[in-house]
Amino acid sequence: MPTTSSAPGKVYLFGEHAVVYGEPAVPCAIERRATVRVEERDDGRLRVSAADLSLDGFTVEYGADDGVPNVDVPTALVEAAMGYVDAAVASARDAADRPDAGFDVTIESDIPLGAGLGSSAAVVVAGVDAAARELGVELAPETVAERAYEVEKAVQSGEASRADTFCSAMGGAVRVEGSDCRTLDAPDLPFVVGYDGTSHDTGDLVAGVRALREQYDFARDTVESIGDLVRRGEDALREGDVEELGRLMDVDHGLLAALGVSARSLDEMVWAARDGGAAGAKLTGAGGGGCIVALDRDDGAETALSLTPACEEAFRARLADEGVRAE
Ligand SMILES: Nc1ncnc2c1ncn2[C@@H]1O[C@H](COP(=O)(O)OP(=O)(O)OP(=O)(O)O)[C@@H](O)[C@H]1O
Numbered sequence: 384m385p386t387t388s389s390a391p392g393k394v395y396l397f398g399e400h401a402v403v404y405g406e407p408a409v410p411c412a413i414e415r416r417a418t419v420r421v422e423e424r425d426d427g428r429l430r431v432s433a434a435d436l437s438l439d440g441f442t443v444e445y446g447a448d449d450g451v452p453n454v455d456v457p458t459a460l461v462e463a464a465m466g467y468v469d470a471a472v473a474s475a476r477d478a479a480d481r482p483d484a485g486f487d488v489t490i491e492s493d494i495p496l497g498a499g500l501g502s503s504a505a506v507v508v509a510g511v512d513a514a515a516r517e518l519g520v521e522l523a524p525e526t527v528a529e530r531a532y533e534v535e536k537a538v539q540s541g542e543a544s545r546a547d548t549f550c551s552a553m554g555g556a557v558r559v560e561g562s563d564c565r566t567l568d569a570p571d572l573p574f575v576v577g578y579d580g581t582s583h584d585t586g587d588l589v590a591g592v593r594a595l596r597e598q599y600d601f602a603r604d605t606v607e608s609i610g611d612l613v614r615r616g617e618d619a620l621r622e623g624d625v626e627e628l629g630r631l632m633d634v635d636h637g638l639l640a641a642l643g644v645s646a647r648s649l650d651e652m653v654w655a656a657r658d659g660g661a662a663g664a665k666l667t668g669a670g671g672g673g674c675i676v677a678l679d680r681d682d683g684a685e686t687a688l689s690l691t692p693a694c695e696e697a698f699r700a701r702l703a704d705e706g707v708r709a710e
Protein backbone atom coordinates (compact mmCIF):
# COMPACT_ATOMS: atom_id res chain seq x y z
CA MET A 384 0.00 0.00 0.00
CA PRO A 385 1.51 3.37 -0.92
CA THR A 386 1.84 6.09 1.73
CA THR A 387 1.27 9.73 0.82
CA SER A 388 2.17 12.94 2.67
CA SER A 389 1.98 16.58 1.69
CA ALA A 390 3.64 19.72 3.03
CA PRO A 391 3.26 23.43 2.24
CA GLY A 392 5.58 25.97 0.65
CA LYS A 393 6.23 29.33 2.32
CA VAL A 394 6.88 33.02 1.85
CA TYR A 395 9.22 34.99 4.07
CA LEU A 396 7.65 37.95 5.82
CA PHE A 397 11.27 38.76 6.64
CA GLY A 398 14.66 37.37 7.60
CA GLU A 399 15.85 35.07 4.79
CA HIS A 400 19.61 34.79 4.37
CA ALA A 401 20.30 36.52 7.71
CA VAL A 402 18.71 33.49 9.40
CA VAL A 403 21.60 31.36 8.12
CA TYR A 404 23.90 33.41 10.45
CA GLY A 405 21.73 33.09 13.55
CA GLU A 406 19.46 36.13 13.12
CA PRO A 407 15.70 35.56 13.57
CA ALA A 408 13.34 35.07 10.60
CA VAL A 409 9.58 34.81 10.15
CA PRO A 410 8.46 32.56 7.29
CA CYS A 411 4.75 31.83 6.73
CA ALA A 412 3.41 28.59 5.22
CA ILE A 413 1.16 29.09 2.18
CA GLU A 414 -1.56 27.01 0.59
CA ARG A 415 0.61 25.57 -2.17
CA ARG A 416 1.72 22.05 -1.39
CA ALA A 417 4.10 19.32 -2.49
CA THR A 418 2.68 15.80 -2.34
CA VAL A 419 4.96 12.77 -2.13
CA ARG A 420 3.67 9.20 -2.57
CA VAL A 421 6.00 6.40 -1.52
CA GLU A 422 5.68 2.63 -1.96
CA GLU A 423 8.28 0.19 -0.75
CA ARG A 424 9.74 -2.13 -3.41
CA ASP A 425 11.53 -5.34 -2.61
CA ASP A 426 14.51 -5.03 -4.97
CA GLY A 427 16.13 -2.20 -2.96
CA ARG A 428 16.01 0.20 -5.92
CA LEU A 429 14.79 3.78 -5.87
CA ARG A 430 12.49 4.98 -8.62
CA VAL A 431 11.45 8.63 -8.61
CA SER A 432 8.77 10.24 -10.78
CA ALA A 433 8.62 13.99 -10.52
CA ALA A 434 5.99 16.07 -12.24
CA ASP A 435 6.65 19.74 -11.77
CA LEU A 436 5.53 23.11 -13.00
CA SER A 437 8.86 24.19 -14.49
CA LEU A 438 10.55 20.85 -15.23
CA ASP A 439 8.77 18.51 -17.63
CA GLY A 440 7.59 15.46 -15.74
CA PHE A 441 10.38 12.93 -15.65
CA THR A 442 11.17 9.58 -14.10
CA VAL A 443 14.50 8.44 -12.77
CA GLU A 444 15.29 4.88 -11.76
CA TYR A 445 18.45 3.67 -10.14
CA GLY A 446 19.73 1.34 -7.45
CA ALA A 447 22.61 1.16 -5.03
CA ASP A 448 24.34 -1.21 -7.47
CA ASP A 449 24.77 1.22 -10.38
CA GLY A 450 23.78 4.69 -9.09
CA VAL A 451 23.29 5.75 -12.70
CA PRO A 452 20.06 7.55 -13.47
CA ASN A 453 18.24 6.25 -16.52
CA VAL A 454 16.48 9.27 -18.04
CA ASP A 455 16.25 11.41 -21.15
CA VAL A 456 16.94 14.80 -19.57
CA PRO A 457 20.40 16.35 -19.01
CA THR A 458 22.32 14.74 -16.15
CA ALA A 459 23.06 18.06 -14.39
CA LEU A 460 19.35 18.86 -14.29
CA VAL A 461 18.54 15.43 -12.94
CA GLU A 462 21.27 15.59 -10.31
CA ALA A 463 20.10 18.99 -9.16
CA ALA A 464 16.53 17.77 -9.05
CA MET A 465 17.37 14.50 -7.28
CA GLY A 466 19.67 15.70 -4.51
CA TYR A 467 16.92 16.61 -2.05
CA VAL A 468 14.76 13.55 -2.80
CA ASP A 469 17.69 11.14 -2.45
CA ALA A 470 18.70 12.61 0.88
CA ALA A 471 15.10 12.63 2.17
CA VAL A 472 14.75 8.93 1.39
CA ALA A 473 18.09 8.23 3.10
CA SER A 474 16.88 10.06 6.22
CA ALA A 475 13.70 7.95 6.36
CA ARG A 476 15.70 4.72 5.93
CA ASP A 477 17.85 5.86 8.84
CA ALA A 478 14.80 6.71 11.01
CA ALA A 479 13.40 3.23 10.42
CA ASP A 480 16.80 1.50 10.66
CA ARG A 481 16.18 0.02 7.21
CA PRO A 482 19.26 1.10 5.22
CA ASP A 483 18.45 -1.12 2.24
CA ALA A 484 14.76 -0.25 1.73
CA GLY A 485 13.84 0.50 -1.89
CA PHE A 486 10.99 2.76 -2.96
CA ASP A 487 8.85 4.01 -5.78
CA VAL A 488 8.49 7.75 -5.15
CA THR A 489 6.04 10.00 -6.98
CA ILE A 490 6.20 13.77 -6.45
CA GLU A 491 3.55 16.24 -7.45
CA SER A 492 3.87 19.86 -6.47
CA ASP A 493 2.12 23.12 -7.10
CA ILE A 494 5.09 25.06 -5.70
CA PRO A 495 7.23 26.51 -8.50
CA LEU A 496 10.68 24.97 -8.32
CA GLY A 497 13.66 27.04 -7.22
CA ALA A 498 11.60 30.22 -6.99
CA GLY A 499 11.77 31.15 -3.30
CA LEU A 500 8.58 29.44 -2.16
CA GLY A 501 10.37 26.60 -0.39
CA SER A 502 9.77 23.80 -2.88
CA SER A 503 12.85 21.96 -1.63
CA ALA A 504 11.74 22.06 2.01
CA ALA A 505 8.18 20.95 1.14
CA VAL A 506 9.41 18.00 -0.94
CA VAL A 507 11.91 16.95 1.74
CA VAL A 508 9.42 17.31 4.64
CA ALA A 509 6.70 15.37 2.81
CA GLY A 510 9.27 12.82 1.55
CA VAL A 511 10.78 12.08 4.98
CA ASP A 512 7.29 11.79 6.52
CA ALA A 513 5.86 9.52 3.80
CA ALA A 514 8.90 7.23 3.48
CA ALA A 515 9.21 6.82 7.27
CA ARG A 516 5.49 6.00 7.59
CA GLU A 517 5.78 3.53 4.70
CA LEU A 518 8.43 1.76 6.80
CA GLY A 519 6.13 1.77 9.84
CA VAL A 520 7.63 4.74 11.72
CA GLU A 521 5.45 7.72 12.71
CA LEU A 522 7.59 10.82 13.26
CA ALA A 523 6.38 13.91 15.15
CA PRO A 524 6.29 17.01 12.91
CA GLU A 525 9.14 18.52 14.96
CA THR A 526 11.25 15.43 14.25
CA VAL A 527 10.40 15.56 10.55
CA ALA A 528 11.44 19.24 10.61
CA GLU A 529 14.80 18.47 12.21
CA ARG A 530 15.52 15.61 9.81
CA ALA A 531 14.49 17.74 6.84
CA TYR A 532 16.80 20.51 8.06
CA GLU A 533 19.73 18.06 8.11
CA VAL A 534 18.84 17.12 4.52
CA GLU A 535 18.71 20.75 3.32
CA LYS A 536 21.96 21.50 5.09
CA ALA A 537 23.71 18.55 3.45
CA VAL A 538 22.38 19.29 -0.05
CA GLN A 539 23.13 23.03 0.25
CA SER A 540 26.82 22.24 0.99
CA GLY A 541 26.55 22.55 4.76
CA GLU A 542 24.63 25.85 4.77
CA ALA A 543 20.96 26.11 5.64
CA SER A 544 18.75 27.40 8.40
CA ARG A 545 15.89 25.53 10.05
CA ALA A 546 13.41 28.16 8.83
CA ASP A 547 12.02 26.63 5.61
CA THR A 548 11.80 23.08 6.92
CA PHE A 549 10.32 24.00 10.34
CA CYS A 550 7.73 26.22 8.62
CA SER A 551 6.77 23.51 6.13
CA ALA A 552 6.52 20.82 8.82
CA MET A 553 4.52 22.90 11.33
CA GLY A 554 2.46 25.20 9.05
CA GLY A 555 1.29 28.72 9.93
CA ALA A 556 3.68 31.54 10.74
CA VAL A 557 6.85 30.56 12.58
CA ARG A 558 9.88 32.21 14.12
CA VAL A 559 13.29 30.64 13.79
CA GLU A 560 16.49 31.88 15.41
CA GLY A 561 19.32 29.35 15.31
CA SER A 562 17.96 26.14 16.81
CA ASP A 563 15.12 27.99 18.59
CA CYS A 564 12.02 27.26 16.48
CA ARG A 565 8.51 28.39 17.49
CA THR A 566 5.08 28.67 15.98
CA LEU A 567 3.42 32.13 16.11
CA ASP A 568 -0.15 33.34 16.29
CA ALA A 569 -0.55 35.38 13.14
CA PRO A 570 -3.45 36.93 11.26
CA ASP A 571 -4.09 35.74 7.68
CA LEU A 572 -2.07 38.47 5.96
CA PRO A 573 -3.07 39.60 2.43
CA PHE A 574 -0.12 38.02 0.64
CA VAL A 575 0.16 38.29 -3.10
CA VAL A 576 3.03 36.59 -4.93
CA GLY A 577 4.64 37.68 -8.21
CA TYR A 578 6.62 34.99 -10.05
CA ASP A 579 9.03 35.81 -12.89
CA GLY A 580 9.04 32.23 -14.24
CA THR A 581 12.75 31.67 -13.55
CA SER A 582 14.53 29.54 -10.97
CA HIS A 583 17.59 29.81 -8.76
CA ASP A 584 19.88 27.51 -6.82
CA THR A 585 19.56 28.29 -3.11
CA GLY A 586 22.94 26.76 -2.27
CA ASP A 587 24.74 29.08 -4.74
CA LEU A 588 22.98 32.21 -3.46
CA VAL A 589 23.73 31.36 0.17
CA ALA A 590 27.38 30.81 -0.76
CA GLY A 591 27.43 34.25 -2.47
CA VAL A 592 26.21 36.00 0.68
CA ARG A 593 28.78 34.13 2.77
CA ALA A 594 31.58 35.30 0.47
CA LEU A 595 30.36 38.92 0.64
CA ARG A 596 30.18 38.70 4.43
CA GLU A 597 33.74 37.44 4.58
CA GLN A 598 34.98 40.23 2.34
CA TYR A 599 33.12 43.26 3.68
CA ASP A 600 32.17 44.43 7.17
CA PHE A 601 29.20 46.26 5.67
CA ALA A 602 27.76 42.91 4.62
CA ARG A 603 28.06 41.63 8.21
CA ASP A 604 26.34 44.82 9.39
CA THR A 605 23.63 44.35 6.78
CA VAL A 606 22.92 40.83 8.07
CA GLU A 607 22.68 42.21 11.63
CA SER A 608 20.39 45.01 10.44
CA ILE A 609 18.04 42.42 8.96
CA GLY A 610 17.94 40.78 12.42
CA ASP A 611 17.04 44.14 14.06
CA LEU A 612 14.34 44.67 11.46
CA VAL A 613 12.84 41.23 12.12
CA ARG A 614 12.62 41.98 15.86
CA ARG A 615 10.71 45.19 15.05
CA GLY A 616 8.53 43.22 12.64
CA GLU A 617 7.52 40.77 15.33
CA ASP A 618 5.87 43.60 17.29
CA ALA A 619 4.01 44.73 14.17
CA LEU A 620 2.87 41.17 13.51
CA ARG A 621 1.52 40.79 17.06
CA GLU A 622 -0.40 44.05 16.63
CA GLY A 623 -1.61 43.12 13.11
CA ASP A 624 -0.13 46.43 11.87
CA VAL A 625 -0.07 45.81 8.10
CA GLU A 626 1.27 49.33 7.32
CA GLU A 627 4.31 48.82 9.55
CA LEU A 628 4.85 45.26 8.29
CA GLY A 629 4.85 46.61 4.74
CA ARG A 630 7.35 49.36 5.57
CA LEU A 631 9.69 46.81 7.10
CA MET A 632 9.31 44.48 4.10
CA ASP A 633 10.38 47.35 1.84
CA VAL A 634 13.49 47.93 3.97
CA ASP A 635 14.23 44.21 4.06
CA HIS A 636 14.15 44.10 0.25
CA GLY A 637 16.69 46.93 0.14
CA LEU A 638 18.99 45.12 2.58
CA LEU A 639 18.70 41.87 0.60
CA ALA A 640 19.55 43.80 -2.58
CA ALA A 641 22.64 45.15 -0.79
CA LEU A 642 23.63 41.52 -0.16
CA GLY A 643 23.46 40.92 -3.91
CA VAL A 644 20.48 38.56 -4.01
CA SER A 645 17.91 40.66 -5.85
CA ALA A 646 17.51 40.69 -9.65
CA ARG A 647 16.12 43.12 -12.21
CA SER A 648 12.91 41.08 -12.56
CA LEU A 649 12.46 40.96 -8.76
CA ASP A 650 13.04 44.73 -8.45
CA GLU A 651 10.57 45.39 -11.27
CA MET A 652 7.91 43.25 -9.61
CA VAL A 653 8.56 44.86 -6.21
CA TRP A 654 8.07 48.33 -7.72
CA ALA A 655 4.99 47.25 -9.67
CA ALA A 656 3.42 45.94 -6.45
CA ARG A 657 4.25 49.15 -4.58
CA ASP A 658 2.90 51.30 -7.43
CA GLY A 659 -0.27 49.17 -7.30
CA GLY A 660 -0.79 50.14 -3.67
CA ALA A 661 0.90 47.30 -1.76
CA ALA A 662 1.68 48.11 1.88
CA GLY A 663 5.13 46.66 1.15
CA ALA A 664 6.94 44.24 -1.15
CA LYS A 665 10.14 42.21 -1.10
CA LEU A 666 11.80 39.23 -2.71
CA THR A 667 11.14 35.96 -0.90
CA GLY A 668 13.48 33.04 -0.30
CA ALA A 669 16.96 32.86 -1.73
CA GLY A 670 16.39 35.50 -4.47
CA GLY A 671 18.36 35.82 -7.69
CA GLY A 672 15.09 35.32 -9.62
CA GLY A 673 11.81 33.64 -8.76
CA CYS A 674 9.20 35.28 -6.52
CA ILE A 675 8.38 38.44 -4.64
CA VAL A 676 5.76 38.73 -1.92
CA ALA A 677 3.65 41.82 -1.26
CA LEU A 678 0.96 42.82 1.23
CA ASP A 679 -2.01 43.75 -0.93
CA ARG A 680 -5.29 44.63 0.77
CA ASP A 681 -7.38 45.64 -2.23
CA ASP A 682 -6.04 43.67 -5.24
CA GLY A 683 -4.26 46.75 -6.70
CA ALA A 684 -0.84 45.11 -6.40
CA GLU A 685 -2.06 41.82 -7.86
CA THR A 686 -3.49 43.66 -10.87
CA ALA A 687 -0.33 45.74 -11.28
CA LEU A 688 1.81 42.60 -11.14
CA SER A 689 -0.33 40.79 -13.69
CA LEU A 690 0.24 43.73 -16.09
CA THR A 691 4.02 43.78 -15.54
CA PRO A 692 6.12 42.15 -18.30
CA ALA A 693 8.64 40.79 -15.75
CA CYS A 694 5.85 38.93 -13.95
CA GLU A 695 4.80 35.61 -15.46
CA GLU A 696 2.17 34.84 -12.83
CA ALA A 697 0.61 36.73 -9.93
CA PHE A 698 -1.46 34.90 -7.33
CA ARG A 699 -2.91 35.20 -3.85
CA ALA A 700 -1.25 33.08 -1.18
CA ARG A 701 -3.32 32.22 1.88
CA LEU A 702 -1.61 31.25 5.10
CA ALA A 703 -1.61 27.42 5.41
CA ASP A 704 -2.56 26.42 8.95
CA GLU A 705 -1.55 22.81 8.45
CA GLY A 706 2.04 21.71 8.01
CA VAL A 707 3.00 18.18 7.01
CA ARG A 708 0.01 15.83 6.87
CA ALA A 709 -0.91 12.33 5.79
CA GLU A 710 -3.04 12.27 2.65
N1 LIG B 1 8.31 18.88 -7.64
C1 LIG B 1 9.57 18.54 -7.37
N2 LIG B 1 10.03 17.33 -7.73
C2 LIG B 1 11.30 16.98 -7.44
N3 LIG B 1 12.20 17.77 -6.83
C3 LIG B 1 11.78 18.99 -6.46
C4 LIG B 1 10.46 19.43 -6.71
N4 LIG B 1 10.33 20.69 -6.24
C5 LIG B 1 11.55 21.00 -5.73
N5 LIG B 1 12.41 20.00 -5.85
C6 LIG B 1 13.82 20.00 -5.43
O1 LIG B 1 14.12 21.28 -4.86
C7 LIG B 1 15.13 21.96 -5.64
C8 LIG B 1 14.89 23.47 -5.61
O2 LIG B 1 15.24 23.89 -4.32
P1 LIG B 1 15.81 25.33 -4.00
O3 LIG B 1 16.08 25.36 -2.55
O4 LIG B 1 16.93 25.67 -4.93
O5 LIG B 1 14.58 26.28 -4.35
P2 LIG B 1 13.24 26.52 -3.52
O6 LIG B 1 13.24 25.66 -2.30
O7 LIG B 1 12.09 26.38 -4.43
O8 LIG B 1 13.40 28.06 -3.13
P3 LIG B 1 13.90 28.69 -1.72
O9 LIG B 1 14.87 27.72 -1.09
O10 LIG B 1 14.55 29.97 -2.11
O11 LIG B 1 12.65 28.88 -0.94
C9 LIG B 1 15.01 21.34 -7.01
O12 LIG B 1 16.22 21.43 -7.74
C10 LIG B 1 14.69 19.90 -6.65
O13 LIG B 1 15.85 19.20 -6.22
Ligand SMILES: C[C@@](O)(CCO)CC(=O)[O-]
Nearest residue numbers: 399400543544547668669
Ligand atom coordinates in the same frame (compact mmCIF):
# COMPACT_ATOMS: atom_id res chain seq x y z
C1 LIG C 1 18.19 31.85 1.77
C2 LIG C 1 17.57 31.04 2.90
O1 LIG C 1 17.62 31.83 4.10
C3 LIG C 1 16.09 30.75 2.65
C4 LIG C 1 15.77 30.02 1.38
O2 LIG C 1 14.37 29.85 1.28
C5 LIG C 1 18.38 29.77 3.09
C6 LIG C 1 18.08 29.04 4.39
O3 LIG C 1 17.51 29.61 5.31
O4 LIG C 1 18.47 27.84 4.45
Ligand SMILES: [Mg+2]
Nearest residue numbers: 501503504585
Ligand atom coordinates in the same frame (compact mmCIF):
# COMPACT_ATOMS: atom_id res chain seq x y z
MG1 LIG D 1 14.85 25.68 -0.90
